[in-house]
Amino acid sequence: MVQIHEVDTGDPRDVERFVQFPFRLYRDCPQWVPPLLSSARKQLDRQRHSFYRHSDAGFFLALQGNEVVGRIAVLEPRKRNTYRGRKGAFFYLFEVIEDITVARALFSAAFDWARSRGLEEISGPEGFAAGDGLGALVKGFEHRPAMGISYNHAYYDRFIQDSGFRKQTDYHSCYVPGTIELPERFCRVAEKVKERRGFRVLRFRTKAELRAMAPRVVDAYNAAFAENREFVPVTGEDAERIVDRMISLTQPDLVKVVAKGDEIVGFVLGFPDISAALQRCRGRLYPFGWMLLMWEMRRTRWINFNGGGILPQYQGLGVNAVLYYEIYKTLQERRFLHADIVQVNEQNAKMMQEMEALGVDFYKTHRIYERVL
Structure with a gap:
C-alpha cells in the first residue's frame, strides 16, 4: 500500500529522504548525473532560496512501509501567475519507481495541494527559476544529459500521461561534433x-x-x-x-x-x-x-x-x-570535441531550421506537459 507523506522542510531528516531518493533510483544508471547535494537541499530551504520570497512549494514522498518509492514537488509560482494572469502550478522533481499506482498517488497529492490554493491548471516539469532544466526526457535515453538538465527513466512519459497530462511543447537538444x-x-x-x-x-x-x-x-x-x-x-x-x-x-x-x-x-x-x-x-x-x-x-x-x-x-x-x-x-x-546546444524550443521554428541546415543532430528531447485541475 502506498502512503503519501508531505515533507516537513524544517526537518533535516525529511529533507534528506527527499534529496537522496534519486541516488538510489539511478544507482545502476550510467547516464544519470547527480545534482550538487548542497543545491538540491537549498531547493527545500524556505529561508535561503530566493523562490520563497515571492512563491511557495510543497514536497511529497511516496512510501511503502518505511521505504521511499517516489517523490514530487508542486510549485505555486506566484510571480509568474501575477505577470501572466494565470492560476497555474508547476510540478517538478518527479521521481518514481516503475509502479504506476505510486505515480498516480503522487500526482493526486500534487493536484490536491494546487487546488487547495485555488489554482486551476498544472504544467511541468518546470523549476524554481530560469536556468533550471525543463521537461521530462522522452528521447535520447542512451545519452548523458547536459549539465543541470534532468535525466529520467523511459516509463515517465507513460506515467505522466496516465495522470491526465498532454504534451504542451518539446525542447530539443542538439549534438555538434567538434570537427x-x-x-x-x-x-x-x-x-x-x-x-x-x-x-x-x-x-x-x-x-x-x-x-x-x-x-x-x-x-x-x-x-x-x-x-x-x-x-x-x-x-x-x-x-x-x-x-x-x-x-x-x-x-x-x-x-x-x-x-x-x-x-x-x-x-x-x-x-x-x-x-x-x-x-x-x-x-x-x-x-x-x-x-x-x-x-x-x-x-x-x-x-x-x-x-x-x-x-x-x-x-x-x-x-x-x-x-x-x-x-x-x-x-x-x-x-x-563535443558540443551540446541545450533545449531549443520546438516553437522556435526558425532556429530549428537553421540548426538542421547546419547539420546538427537533434539527439535528445524533453517534454513539458499540461492539464487542467
Missing part, C-alpha cells in the same frame, strides 16, 4: 554582417569583467524572451542567483556578446560540461568533490551552450549568423 566545418561562404557572411551592421563581439578575459557585464546580459535576456511562452522577467534576488550560478560554472572566454555601439543585441553562453566529475563525486563538494569539479572544468572536451538570445528589433539582421560563427570559433579555439 564540424562551417561552409566558407557562411563565415564570410558572418564577417560581412558585422562590418555592414556595425556589430562587434565582446570577449571577456576575467570573471570580474564578466560580472560587470552580467546585469546588461540579464536585461538583454529579458528583452529577447519577452514574448516566449511562460516568460517572466528575471529581476532582483532571482537575477543575482542566476548570475552567481552562471559565473561559477563558466569561463570568461566561453561567453560571447554581440553589441552595436553600447547596446547588447545578442549573446550566447557556453559552459564546460562537468557532468563526469559530478558523477564521480556523487554530488558532494567535500572533501574532494570541489577538486574534481575544478579539474574537470579545465580538462573536459564537452561544452554546453545553454542560453542565448537576440533582441527582437535585431532579429533578421544577421546576428544569428554572427552567434553561430562564434560558437564554431569557440569549438576550434578551445579544441572541444
Whole structure:
C-alpha cells in the first residue's frame, strides 16, 4: 500500500529522504548525473532560496512501509501567475519507481495541494527559476544529459500521461561534433554582417569583467524572451542567483556578446560540461568533490551552450549568423570535441531550421506537459 507523506522542510531528516531518493533510483544508471547535494537541499530551504520570497512549494514522498518509492514537488509560482494572469502550478522533481499506482498517488497529492490554493491548471516539469532544466526526457535515453538538465527513466512519459497530462511543447537538444566545418561562404557572411551592421563581439578575459557585464546580459535576456511562452522577467534576488550560478560554472572566454555601439543585441553562453566529475563525486563538494569539479572544468572536451538570445528589433539582421560563427570559433579555439546546444524550443521554428541546415543532430528531447485541475 502506498502512503503519501508531505515533507516537513524544517526537518533535516525529511529533507534528506527527499534529496537522496534519486541516488538510489539511478544507482545502476550510467547516464544519470547527480545534482550538487548542497543545491538540491537549498531547493527545500524556505529561508535561503530566493523562490520563497515571492512563491511557495510543497514536497511529497511516496512510501511503502518505511521505504521511499517516489517523490514530487508542486510549485505555486506566484510571480509568474501575477505577470501572466494565470492560476497555474508547476510540478517538478518527479521521481518514481516503475509502479504506476505510486505515480498516480503522487500526482493526486500534487493536484490536491494546487487546488487547495485555488489554482486551476498544472504544467511541468518546470523549476524554481530560469536556468533550471525543463521537461521530462522522452528521447535520447542512451545519452548523458547536459549539465543541470534532468535525466529520467523511459516509463515517465507513460506515467505522466496516465495522470491526465498532454504534451504542451518539446525542447530539443542538439549534438555538434567538434570537427564540424562551417561552409566558407557562411563565415564570410558572418564577417560581412558585422562590418555592414556595425556589430562587434565582446570577449571577456576575467570573471570580474564578466560580472560587470552580467546585469546588461540579464536585461538583454529579458528583452529577447519577452514574448516566449511562460516568460517572466528575471529581476532582483532571482537575477543575482542566476548570475552567481552562471559565473561559477563558466569561463570568461566561453561567453560571447554581440553589441552595436553600447547596446547588447545578442549573446550566447557556453559552459564546460562537468557532468563526469559530478558523477564521480556523487554530488558532494567535500572533501574532494570541489577538486574534481575544478579539474574537470579545465580538462573536459564537452561544452554546453545553454542560453542565448537576440533582441527582437535585431532579429533578421544577421546576428544569428554572427552567434553561430562564434560558437564554431569557440569549438576550434578551445579544441572541444563535443558540443551540446541545450533545449531549443520546438516553437522556435526558425532556429530549428537553421540548426538542421547546419547539420546538427537533434539527439535528445524533453517534454513539458499540461492539464487542467
